[in-house]
Amino acid sequence: MNAANSTLQARAIAAPLAGVRVIEWSHSMPAAFCARVLRDLGAQVLKLEPPGTGDALRRIGPFAPDAPYGNDAALFAYLNHGKESATLDPSHPQGAALFRRLIETADLLITSDATGLAELQLDSDTLRRIQPALVTLAVTSWATRAESGTPSAFTDFTLTHHAGYAFHQARPVHAPDQQAPVACADREVALATGVAAANAALWGLLEAQMNGHGRSIECAELDVIAHLLIEPVADYGRGERSFSRLREELQGTEVAGGLIWLLPCKDGFVMISPREQHQWERWVELLGNPTWSRDETLCGERTARNENWMTLQDEMSKWTREHTRADVFERAQAARVACFPVSGARDLLENAQLNARGFFDRWQGAGNAPLSMPGLPFSMRTTSGAELPRAREVVSPVLGSANRAVFEARLGLSAEEVETLRRHGVV
Amino acid sequence: MTQKTLAGLRVVDFSWVLAGPMTTKMLAGMGAEIIKIESSTRREHTQRQPWWAVVNAGKKSCTINLSRPQGPELIRRLIAQSDMVVENFSNGVLAKFGLDYATLAKIRADLIFVSASGTGREGPQRDSLAYGSLLQAYSGRASVVGTLNERVEAMGILPAWTDPITALWESCAVLAAIRHRRVSGEGAYIDLSMLESTVALLPELLFREALGSETPTATGAREPDAAPSGCFRCAGDDAWLAVSVSDDRQWRALCDAMRKPELAADSRFADAVSRVTHRAAADDLLAAWLRVQPPARALDALQSRGVPAARSRHIGAVIEDPYFADGGLFPVLADGSRSIALPWRDSEGFRGDFAPPPRLGEHNDYVFGELLGLDAHEIETLTEAGVLR
Numbered sequence: 001m002n003a004a005n006s007t008l009q010a011r012a013i014a015a016p017l018a019g020v021r022v023i024e025w026s027h028s029m030p031a032a033f034c035a036r037v038l039r040d041l042g043a044q045v046l047k048l049e050p051p052g053t054g055d056a057l058r059r060i061g062p063f064a065p066d067a068p069y070g071n072d073a074a075l076f077a078y079l080n081h082g083k084e085s086a087t088l089d090p091s092h093p094q095g096a097a098l099f100r101r102l103i104e105t106a107d108l109l110i111t112s113d114a115t116g117l118a119e120l121q122l123d124s125d126t127l128r129r130i131q132p133a134l135v136t137l138a139v140t141s142w143a144t145r146a147e148s149g150t151p152s153a154f155t156d157f158t159l160t161h162h163a164g165y166a167f168h169q170a171r172p173v174h175a176p177d178q179q180a181p182v183a184c185a186d187r188e189v190a191l192a193t194g195v196a197a198a199n200a201a202l203w204g205l206l207e208a209q210m211n212g213h214g215r216s217i218e219c220a221e222l223d224v225i226a227h228l229l230i231e232p233v234a235d236y237g238r239g240e241r242s243f244s245r246l247r248e249e250l251q252g253t254e255v256a257g258g259l260i261w262l263l264p265c266k267d268g269f270v271m272i273s274p275r276e277q278h279q280w281e282r283w284v285e286l287l288g289n290p291t292w293s294r295d296e297t298l299c300g301e302r303t304a305r306n307e308n309w310m311t312l313q314d315e316m317s318k319w320t321r322e323h324t325r326a327d328v329f330e331r332a333q334a335a336r337v338a339c340f341p342v343s344g345a346r347d348l349l350e351n352a353q354l355n356a357r358g359f360f361d362r363w364q365g366a367g368n369a370p371l372s373m374p375g376l377p378f379s380m381r382t383t384s385g386a387e388l389p390r391a392r393e394v395v396s397p398v399l400g401s402a403n404r405a406v407f408e409a410r411l412g413l414s415a416e417e418v419e420t421l422r423r424h425g426v427v
Numbered sequence: 428m429t430q431k432t433l434a435g436l437r438v439v440d441f442s443w444v445l446a447g448p449m450t451t452k453m454l455a456g457m458g459a460e461i462i463k464i465e466s467s468t469r470r471e472h473t474q475r476q477p478w479w480a481v482v483n484a485g486k487k488s489c490t491i492n493l494s495r496p497q498g499p500e501l502i503r504r505l506i507a508q509s510d511m512v513v514e515n516f517s518n519g520v521l522a523k524f525g526l527d528y529a530t531l532a533k534i535r536a537d538l539i540f541v542s543a544s545g546t547g548r549e550g551p552q553r554d555s556l557a558y559g560s561l562l563q564a565y566s567g568r569a570s571v572v573g574t575l576n577e578r579v580e581a582m583g584i585l586p587a588w589t590d591p592i593t594a595l596w597e598s599c600a601v602l603a604a605i606r607h608r609r610v611s612g613e614g615a616y617i618d619l620s621m622l623e624s625t626v627a628l629l630p631e632l633l634f635r636e637a638l639g640s641e642t643p644t645a646t647g648a649r650e651p652d653a654a655p656s657g658c659f660r661c662a663g664d665d666a667w668l669a670v671s672v673s674d675d676r677q678w679r680a681l682c683d684a685m686r687k688p689e690l691a692a693d694s695r696f697a698d699a700v701s702r703v704t705h706r707a708a709a710d711d712l713l714a715a716w717l718r719v720q721p722p723a724r725a726l727d728a729l730q731s732r733g734v735p736a737a738r739s740r741h742i743g744a745v746i747e748d749p750y751f752a753d754g755g756l757f758p759v760l761a762d763g764s765r766s767i768a769l770p771w772r773d774s775e776g777f778r779g780d781f782a783p784p785p786r787l788g789e790h791n792d793y794v795f796g797e798l799l800g801l802d803a804h805e806i807e808t809l810t811e812a813g814v815l816r
Binding site for chain 1: 430432433434445449453457476477478480481482532536537546547549550551552553554555556557558560561562564565566567568569570571572573575576577578579580581582583584585586587588590591592593595596597598599600602603604605606607609610611613614615616617618619620622623624626627628629630631632633634635636637638640642644645646647648649650653656657658659660665667669670671673677730731733734735736737738739740741742743744745746750751754756757764765766767768769770771772773774775777
């Protein structure tokens with residue numbers, strides 16, 4: 001046995017959701033990400049895509065220039081790697097029949113709207129007759145419980161404003177008349193919803209496991225983003241109603257979450273938070289105990305540092321400007337002062353901590369150079385020593401690549417029957 | 428009668444600040460018994476922040492002084508009859524008290540042990556001192572949400588993002604581990620990184636950098652493939668409207684709403700690509716129109732025509748919106764405190780059951796008497812000796 005085999009044997013793969021069968025019938029990022037997280041945890045996920053065109057997310061960039069058309073979308077790969085892909089049109093009668101047969105052996109059905117199943121005459125009662133323990137999860141933008149008030153058009157950007165998150169992300173500011181509320185970035189809204197939906201799915205699966213019957217669950221983007229507003233909800237609970245965005249002069253930097261400074265360096269910025277007295281003392285010692293640091297009225301106590309934060313910003317910047325981010329970060333942390341560089345995308349891809357922990361998977365579909373993709377943000381080791389895999393080689397599912405396995409091997413159709421269905425556009 | 432999903436699951440909760448407590452609060456909502464380990468000798472436990480009640484509903488609280496020799500021993504006895512430990516101490520703290528996973532797994536082999544930290548328990552930066560706010564900068568989030576500024580304003584530092592996002596990941600890991608335990612009888616050790624929790628939601632930022640894409644990822648200011656797109660000032664006090672036009676139909680509808688039908692034929696705005704190319708001009712036209720519009724009227728004009736638009740609302744307007752008021756996301760608990768329920772709902776309206784948050788040490792008699800079997804005299808003696816404090 002060689003060393004590599006020995007290591008593989010020593011590290012059995014953990015799959016906490018082994019045996020869970022998931023069907024994903026969706027056209028949205030949150031639903032797709034939810035299913036991918038479950039796949040990462042060991043579930044078997046069958047993604048049903050429209051015949052011919054496949055999931056619309058396959059056509060959203062950025063694209064890997066050397067990858068084959070249809071399998072070149074990086075975001076699609078991120079949302080779907082590890083799943084099986086089969087094509088099926090449930091709106092066709094034969095497709096609906098196959099869809100029902102797949103549900104018979106599924107534990108969880110993920111959709112991206114609550115109405116699609118109703119259009120197939122698959123209300124919750126019908127689904128439970130087909131499979132009593134089936135959990136259905138609709139991952140939506142707006143909860144369908146709201147009979148009124150759902151806007152006719154929205155995007156993740158406008159939804160973040162409607163949910164209140166954008167307003168509070170720009171509160172307080174010194175010039176609210178000029179400083180607009182700011183939304184979330186990248187795909188945060190969709191992906192945060194995907195993680196919340198994965199929780200909902202797991203709750204439903206545990207519920208079915210304990211009580212024997214499946215639940216119909218809905219997880220809406222709007223609810224997920226609003227539920228993140230912990231501090232503002234607390235403020236409301238204490239009676240605040242006006243929610244001015246104007247920053248009061250004496251609020252200092254405490255309003256930014258606990259005495260924080262953004263300091264310029266030779267090559268960017270660091271953010272520091274020497275909030276405790278002992279941390280502050282070690283920080284100014286690192287700066288060489290400059291004269292100003294001995295001025296009690298300026299920075300003797302935390303309240304003084306908060307009131308004089310801007311003067312201190314200027315003084316501290318004189319030192320940090322002479323150093324790189326990495327230098328300040330390492331020296332501050334060595335002195336047990338909370339400090340981190342402000343990262344950009346390249347910094348993250350090259351980040352020593354993320355890479356050492358095997359955080360990035362490597363997507364093999366990108367052509368010559370594998371593309372780094374974030375993996376699960378946690379490791380898990382079971383009592384027997386099995387571990388969730390990290391730093392995986394991942395591939396995105398080729399459209400319909402599981403058709404034979406699903407329709408022939410699993411459902412027992414002949415190759416001729418599948419071919420007939422293909423000609424009719426059902427698969 | 429059906430049982431609550433996590434009924435019978437006892438969690439010893441060392442976590443503090445936001446991510447850990449929010450995780451265990453979600454577990455409490457699903458029926459787990461959460462026992463917070465607190466101490467009246469610790470400022471972070473006695474000086475409860477305003478948000479404390481929001482993230483600690485549905486739990487029990489006991490006070491125990493870890494620095495006294497009997498303290499860790501009592502906790503080990505408690506863990507022997509518990510199912511899970513949740514913690515977010517700095518590296519090495521629990522080991523110092525003999526409460527690390529390696530020690531506890533010998534007491535309870537099927538224990539689920541969740542260890543959350545800023546950068547993870549392994550790796551060259553494992554000992555970094557971290558706060559959620561700083562991790563929002565380290566994760567790259569601050570660089571894309573807003574514009575870096577020395578006032579640290581409107582750049583994704585407040586409100587807390589990394590903490591509640593970490594909580595969603597953490598509870599996800601925990602629920603998977605619980606399912607595995609129910610099937611196999613095995614426990615698990617979970618090492619969760621707040622940094623990774625945040626970066627995992629920023630994939631496009633990384634992909635565009637690695638692939639050399641010239642299109643930026645979405646920022647907090649606008650969507651890159653929509654134009655006009657942004658948050659625009661309306662008439663009135665701090666009134667803002669977010670608008671994002673993604674296709675030709677929406678653009679024509681916007682022109683109609685602005686009563687400028689001639690813009691629909693303007694070649695600069697002929698299609699989505701042209702509008703992105705002339706983004707500044709498109710944004711200026713919309714901004715000039717909205718600047719004198721009452722927000723409610725403008726919103727109605729846009730929404731009725733199918734243009735994506737929304738008021739930028741504060742939490743008061745959100746909580747009082749019938750959508751949320753009827754949906755039960757922000758319940759008022761029995762003690763009058765405002766809370767946050769589970770972010771999903773089932774068809775019967777279940778969003779988690781939440782009792783009011785506990786008073787400090789409220790459940791000492793239950794934990795030390797009922798669970799650990801100490802009699803009243805022993806509890807009194809240990810309290811006077813500063814152990815149960």
